[in-house]
Amino acid sequence: MTADNDGGRWQVGRAHRKIDAAERMRGVARYTDDIHLPRMLHARILRSPHAHARILGIDASAALAVPGVHAVITGRDMPVPYGILPWTRDENALAVDEALYVGDGVACVAAETEDLAIDALDRIAVRYEPLPALFDPEEALASEMQINPHAKKGNLSKHVHLEFGDVDAELSGSHLVIEGDYFFEGTTHAAIEPHCAVANVEANGVLTLWSATQVPHYVHRELATVLEIPEHRIRVIQPPLGGAFGGKSEPFDLEFCVAKLALMTGRPVKLLYTREEVFYSHRGRHPMRMRYRTGFTKDGNLTALDAATVLDGGAYSSFGLATTYYSGQLVCSPYAFTAFRFDSRRAYTNKPACGPKRGHGSVQPRFAVEVQLDKAAVALGMDPIELRRRNALPAGGTTINGFRIGSTGFVECLDRLEEASGWTARRPRLPWGRGLGVAGSTYISGTNYPIYPNEMPQAAVQVTLDRSGRARVFSGASDIGQGSNTMLAVIVSEELGLPLEDIRVLSADTDLCPVDLGAYSSRITLMVGNACIEAARKLRRMVAETVAAEWDAPADRIAFAERRLFDRAEPGRSVTCAEAFRLAEAAHGLLAATGSYNTPKDRHGSYRGGTIGASPAYSFTAHVAEVRVDGETGDVHIVKIWVAHDCGRALSRRLVEAQMEGSTYMGAAEALLERHAVDPAHGGVHAGPSLLDYRIPTSLDAPEIESIIVEAPDERGPYGAKEAGEGPLHSSIPAIANAIYDALGVRLDALPFTPERILLALAQRRQAEGAGLIAPHKGVALSGRPA
């Protein structure tokens, strides 16, 4: 038996091949668009060319007259509104009376071929009455014209104002107050797989939907609501998914449309978004305008934080209620301070709706928080790593807004980065144009409260063992590429001694699997992992007791590893898992067990909204970025990023690194390249709805990344594990901003850091230097450099 030195674990903490990678790579795994059913029709959605318009009438007769066109549906065919959060049901499957942004779905056609469906779109006549459109969130908040007809408070989608401690007194008593205005441009997920859905009414009358979704359970619920069909008459299956990042975490028009069309025509129906439709459907990161004031003592201790934020929500609520809370609630860690106030207002605008993107609602404020800290370090003459260490919340601490922190490896993250990057020795010696910057962050491992209130478990898993010595895991969790199916196999392997190839994980099928809330808020490892441990340990106990009885040995002497059970006291004595399972099945009957996980309900504040953003456990991250900036072109080259992440316990080491690298890269892309915006001068069309124009980085653009796993096990996580999928994005962005400052002495408070913005900032600095207001940065006077 092999066992590492950590409590005898034989599987947890190693690197693993993913259980489903080979079939994906070989091209045999069937993703949603790879499903072709006999007699399948193809659907396409007609979308509004107007950012805001009343729909006066839709005439589909010319389309329906074309042979091969089977049906056209409009918003009036599915009038029941829905919304991913039950408090904000402000969407329709297709626009009913008004289109609210360029790209809003207006009608959907099903035809024999995709070509016919595309042709038919041109034959649907929609009479619009264009209405004024509002693209600026503050203008929208001031306007009398209501954008979303379901909205309850004009264009104010959500307002949260919370205050802890006496912010004004703390700030006025502070040695230093840093004030800043920040703008985080919107960004989108851009998973390489476009959204796709296939619906079919099966022989038993059950409406079956295959969808590229990361939340089958919510799609299931909303389909039942909108189509007015009982949930048990609907089955939702998530095939292998080609990336999501939050962009597939609520129902989209295509799922309702294919379902409705399949019911109407009695034939299977598929709809695959074009790439352009993916950009317009969006639900990505909210643009935020953030005004921050942060107070410090002369020793660099944080005193108070005052944040005022306007969120640009787009036409619908999506998860916006939660985003608005998160924009303030998630900045109260990893640092301790004594007073905090935030005021966040989310506005409806005539744009694609914003929602959750990796690091939901907290990536934008984290940028502001960490640049503020960097400005303070400069003002106080302190090392920015030391400033962060000094303010770190301790393990077991409570944040100013009442969240209870469990384990934290934040200081270790900073220490490890300081060493790996050569921070202390290299930073003072880097020439003008080169710089190192640091930033820190934290993230949730799932939220303590589900998005529709209920007392039931947040995660559940069923495990069965069979006579051939294999295990089957039934889980509702969605593997979106992050490797959650492999994570479950690692846990079952650890507990039952089976190698990964003997474990079959069946996931994300609402007929076969227990309810799971889906892949978002970094909840799966902690929540589904805990449920899986519970189920696996029940089976382990049954099997161990059976074998122990055979051997006349106490059950706690039985160890499981490498497809065998061993007697710890007599290592020569062992039995195969298959034989042990047969003995146990004879003794107990079918070997099946369930495990459930529900969140602790005592780890948040008792005020209204105090549960939103509270998590069973928090991950911690820090980044150091090294940049080289060309002062003449404004081009920023990221030389390297070091990322240290406290994931509690790495259940599968290389998968954790993969999440750290993917997150860090995605943050770097948002920092330098990406911009999801519409163009008001052209009626609200998207500024670049293609992967080329939106500019996601290629292999030549991506920075070198070094990942450092830090493990501060949390007693609430499975084997101590916390999240790794989203936290490691946050601080890569401010680390780059702070590195640019170190390189050039200029602050970029608006994203992305384009060459134009760099050059503008340098020009402003040159002026200030010329006026004698500031000293040259790193001793290099800008006046001596070309303009």
Place this chain on the structure above:
Amino acid sequence: MSDRPAKLLRLTVNGAPVQVAAAPHHTLLEVLRYDLDLIGTKQGCDKGDCGACTVQLDGRPVLSCLTLAAQADGRDVRTVEGLTGREPHPLEDAMDRWNAAQCGFCTPGVLMSAEALLREATGPVTREDAARALAGNLCRCTGYTKILDAVVDAAGGGSPTRDGSDP
């Protein structure tokens, strides 16, 4: 467009002769995926931006979404399904060991570009070579780090600063 008559094409796909009727405006990507059910070739953008549809035409990587099926008439097409024999291709094995496929959607296209790089390389393959060869294959999950690790590893270059040993 939908009423144009199909034309019979004769191609070699993964070493086997194939006859398929395709409308003149249909792309090689559509014919591979929807007529031949070779689903390993993916559609990510349908406009030549993402590289998920990369296949090899007469041994060279091409974007099958920008290649009309008729252009492949009489030619040799290789898809990811043709990469693996009884044993996994060394590139697939390296990608698997490195956890270089997350969602796996870009991976078949990456493999077709990388295989051409390795096959045509006359000397050692560096990270920079790999990054250049894969510049047309967008990946949104990995940040490319482990993909480049795996390609260099499969090329026999090793990767001394990182651990890619067989888990």
